Amino acid sequence: MKEDIAIKVENVSKTFVQHNRGKTIRDRLLSVMKSRNVRKIKALDAIDFEIKKGEFFGIIGHNGSGKSTLISILNQVVPPDKGGKVTVNGTSIRLALGMGFNKELTARQNIMINASVLGMPMEKIKLEIGKIIEFAELEDYIDIPVKYYSSGMRSKLMFSIAVNAKADIFLMDEFFGGVGDKKYKEKADQVFHDRLIKGKTIVHVSHNPGTIEKYCDRVLLLEKGKMVKLGTPDEVLELF
Amino acid sequence: MEKTRLERIVLFAKTDYHLRYYGSKLGVLWAFLNPFLRILVYYFTFSYLIFRQNDPTFVLYLFTGIITWGFFSETTNQSIKLFQKQRFILENIKLQKSDFFISMTASTMYAYLINFLMYFIFSILFFDPEYSLKIVFLVPILIGLYLFALGISFFLATLYIYLRDLDHIWSIIIMAGFWTVPVIWDYNLVYENYKFMLYNPITAFLVNIRQITLYNEMPDLKFMILGILTSALIAILGYIFMIRNSRKAVEFL
Numbered sequence A: 001m002k003e004d005i006a007i008k009v010e011n012v013s014k015t016f017v018q019h020n021r022g023k024t025i026r027d028r029l030l031s032v033m034k035s036r037n038v039r040k041i042k043a044l045d046a047i048d049f050e051i052k053k054g055e056f057f058g059i060i061g062h063n064g065s066g067k068s069t070l071i072s073i074l075n076q077v078v079p080p081d082k083g084g085k086v087t088v089n090g091t092s093i094r095l096a097l098g099m100g101f102n103k104e105l106t107a108r109q110n111i112m113i114n115a116s117v118l119g120m121p122m123e124k125i126k127l128e129i130g131k132i133i134e135f136a137e138l139e140d141y142i143d144i145p146v147k148y149y150s151s152g153m154r155s156k157l158m159f160s161i162a163v164n165a166k167a168d169i170f171l172m173d174e175f176f177g178g179v180g181d182k183k184y185k186e187k188a189d190q191v192f193h194d195r196l197i198k199g200k201t202i203v204h205v206s207h208n209p210g211t212i213e214k215y216c217d218r219v220l221l222l223e224k225g226k227m228v229k230l231g232t233p234d235e236v237l238e239l240f
Numbered sequence B: 001m002e003k004t005r006l007e008r009i010v011l012f013a014k015t016d017y018h019l020r021y022y023g024s025k026l027g028v029l030w031a032f033l034n035p036f037l038r039i040l041v042y043y044f045t046f047s048y049l050i051f052r053q054n055d056p057t058f059v060l061y062l063f064t065g066i067i068t069w070g071f072f073s074e075t076t077n078q079s080i081k082l083f084q085k086q087r088f089i090l091e092n093i094k095l096q097k098s099d100f101f102i103s104m105t106a107s108t109m110y111a112y113l114i115n116f117l118m119y120f121i122f123s124i125l126f127f128d129p130e131y132s133l134k135i136v137f138l139v140p141i142l143i144g145l146y147l148f149a150l151g152i153s154f155f156l157a158t159l160y161i162y163l164r165d166l167d168h169i170w171s172i173i174i175m176a177g178f179w180t181v182p183v184i185w186d187y188n189l190v191y192e193n194y195k196f197m198l199y200n201p202i203t204a205f206l207v208n209i210r211q212i213t214l215y216n217e218m219p220d221l222k223f224m225i226l227g228i229l230t231s232a233l234i235a236i237l238g239y240i241f242m243i244r245n246s247r248k249a250v251e252f253l
Helices: A025-030 A067-074 A107-117 A122-136 A151-162 A182-197 A209-215 A233-237 B003-022 B029-050 B058-080 B098-127 B133-162 B166-180 B188-192 B195-199 B201-213 B221-245
Strands: A005-019 A038-052 A056-060 A085-088 A092-095 A169-173 A201-206 A218-223 A226-231
Touching: A005 A067, A005 A201, A038 A067, A038 A201, A038 A226, A056 A067, A056 A209, A056 A233, A067 A085, A067 A092, A067 A169, A067 A201, A107 A122, A107 A151, A107 B003, A122 A151, A122 B003, A151 A182, A201 A209, A209 A233, A218 A233, A226 A233, B003 B029, B003 B098, B029 B058, B029 B098, B058 B098, B058 B133, B058 B166, B058 B201, B098 B133, B098 B221, B133 B166, B133 B201, B133 B221, B188 B195, B195 B201, B195 B221, B201 B221
Parallel strands: A056 A201, A056 A218, A092 A169, A169 A201
Antiparallel strands: A005 A038, A005 A085, A218 A226
C-alpha cells in the first residue's frame, strides 16, 4: 500500500444472513425437521475507494443505506464478505455520541476505561482526568453511575473523552462537534477543530449535509448499499 | 506485553471486581458472607440431618470444596455473556479479545484467593491445623485451576454468540457438576471406587488442595501434573476456538 493512503477498501460487500434455525439450542433442536429458509440482506455491494492520510472524508446516505455497516468494516470489528478487503494503515477508533459506556459504572470509571482503551497510559490518565472532567462540566456528578445521566450529559462526557483519544484514524458515526447549549457548543466546536481533526484522518458519517459541506474534502454517497457517487461535496450533495 | 495493554487488563479486572461486589449494599462483605453462609447450610444439613455424625473438621472440608467449586462456577457463569457485556468497547475499537477473558478470570481468581486467606485464618483460629512447606504445591494447583476455568470460559463465551440460551443450559450443567466433584461427599470414595474421576482436572485439584491444607500431606503428583497439563491444553484449544469463531461477535450480539 502506498505510504500516503490511510484506508484502502477493495470490493467490499456485506451480506447479513437470517435463517429460521434460530439462535438458541432449543430452536435449533426444534427446527431440525424444517426446511432451511435463508433470507439474505445485502447491506453493502462491491464498495471500492481509498482514503488519503490527513483527509477529511465524508460518507453520506439516508437511513439504511449501509453507512454504519461500512464504518464497522473500516474499523475492522465486523468482517466483510469473502473477496472483499480492507487495509488500514494505523490505529482506528469509532466515535459515536452516547455510546461506549458501561451504564453501571460511574463517569470517573468510564473515563478511565475509555481512555485506557483509546491507548492512553495510566500515568497520563491520572494526570488528565481532572481536565476531562472539567471540560465535560460534570464535576458535581462525576462519581455517580452513568445510568442516571441525561443524554446531554452522556454526550458531553463522550466528547470530552474523545478529544483526548489517541488514534491515527477517527471514524465518526454521526458524532460531531458541540452538544448541549449554545455556549458549550461553541467551546466544543473550537476544541473539536483544534485537537481532534487537525492533521488527522477523519471519516465522517452523516445524513446531515450541513457538516459534510463545511468540513469534507471528498464525499461518498451511498444508496441501498451501493456507491452512487464519490467526489467533492458540491458534486455529491447535488445528488443527495 | 506492552505496558498500556497490561494496565488496561488490570483496570478491567479491578472494574469487574468492583461491579460484582460493590453493587449490593453489603458490598465486599458479601464476597465473604456468601460462601460462609453456604458452608454453614451444608454443614448443618449433612452433619446433623443426613449423616448424623458430628465431625467438626467437616467444616474445613466443606470450606475448601465450596470456595473451589464456587470459583469455577462463578468464572464460567460470568464468561457466557462476556462479549455482550463488553460490546460497548468491542464495537468501537479493535482490541485483543483475550484481554477481556484474562481480566475477568483474574478478578474471580482474586476473590477466590481472598476466600482462601479467610480459610487459613478461620482454620488457625478454631482448629489448630498443621501446615508445612508443602503448601507451595498450592501454587501450581491454583495455576492449573485458573487455566481450566479460563479455557472453558473461551468456549462458553464464543458459543453464546450462536446459542443464546447457553446460560440456562450451563446452569444445569454446573448444578450437576457440583455433585460429580467431591465438594460435599468424601473424596476417599474417588480412590476406592471411581478413580477415573481424577481425570477431571477440578476433582484432581480439589483432592490435592485438601491433601495439603487438611492433612498436611504430599499431593498426588501424578494427577496433579496430569490436571495441569489437561488444563493448559484446554486453555490453548479454547483460545484458538475463540479467535477463530468470534469474528462475528459484534454483528451477531
